[in-house]
Amino acid sequence: MSYGLFETTFTEEIYSVPPSLTVILDQPWSRQTPECREALTKLLAAVRHSPESVRMICQDHVDLTSLAEPPAKLVAFVPPPKGVPLNEKITTPVTEMVITEPLQVLLANEETKRKFWAAFKTLFSA
Numbered sequence: 001m002s003y004g005l006f007e008t009t010f011t012e013e014i015y016s017v018p019p020s021l022t023v024i025l026d027q028p029w030s031r032q033t034p035e036c037r038e039a040l041t042k043l044l045a046a047v048r049h050s051p052e053s054v055r056m057i058c059q060d061h062v063d064l065t066s067l068a069e070p071p072a073k074l075v076a077f078v079p080p081p082k083g084v085p086l087n088e089k090i091t092t093p094v095t096e097m098v099i100t101e102p103l104q105v106l107l108a109n110e111e112t113k114r115k116f117w118a119a120f121k122t123l124f125s126a
Contacts, residue, residue, distance in 0.1 A: 020049075020053075020054075020072060020073060021044075021047075021049055021053075021054045021055070021071070021072075021073045021074070021075070021123075022054065022055040022056075022057065022067075022071035022073070022074045022075075023040070023044075023054050023055070023056045023057070023074075023075050023076075023077070024057055024058070024059050024062060024074065024075070024076040024077065024078055025056065025057070025058050025059075025077050025078070025102075025103070026058070026059075026060060026077060026078045026079065026102040026103075027058060027102075028058045029051065029056055029058075032103065033104065035107065036103040036104060036107065037051075039103065039107055040077075040103060043117075043120070047120070047121070047123075047124045055071065059076075059078060060078065060079070061078055061079065061081060062074075062076045062078060062081060062084075062097075062099060064095065070094045070095050071095055072094075072095065072096070073095070073096050073097070073123050073124075074095055074096070074097035074098075075097065075098050075099075075100070075120060075123070076097065076098070076099045076100070077100055077101065077102050077103045077106065078099070078102060079101070079102065080099060080100075080101065081099070084099055085099075086099060086100055086101070086115075087099075087100050087112065087115035087116045087118075087119045088119050089119050089122045089123060096123055097123075098116065098119045098120050098122075098123060100112070100116045100119075
């Protein structure tokens with residue numbers, strides 16, 4: 001069932017169940033390289049998610065104001081905004097997030113991958 005169809009059929013707030021994780025990509029999923037799709041799929045599987053179980057959106061920068069509901073957890077693979085720490089868990093009153101480089105850039109640098117993985121795991125630790 002399409003998520004949009006569900007939202008329009010059951011409009012009461014009680015039926016609103018947002019995905020537990022939102023992923024922001026710099027390019028649509030269909031335009032990601034096979035290497036990037038495979039890496040993201042493995043990354044999500046490591047924390048018991050899949051591309052189908054998360055809200056995946058495409059933005060050229062992190063913009064949570066465009067979302068109807070802020071996500072509880074967010075990981076963003078976009079060019080980094082000025083002054084925002086990369087590969088560190090950022091906690092706001094509503095959202096826990098990790099912002100990192102676009103997937104293509106991240107996969108090319110082992111040190112950055114390690115830093116990202118350490119921060120990403122903290123989003124799911126108890």
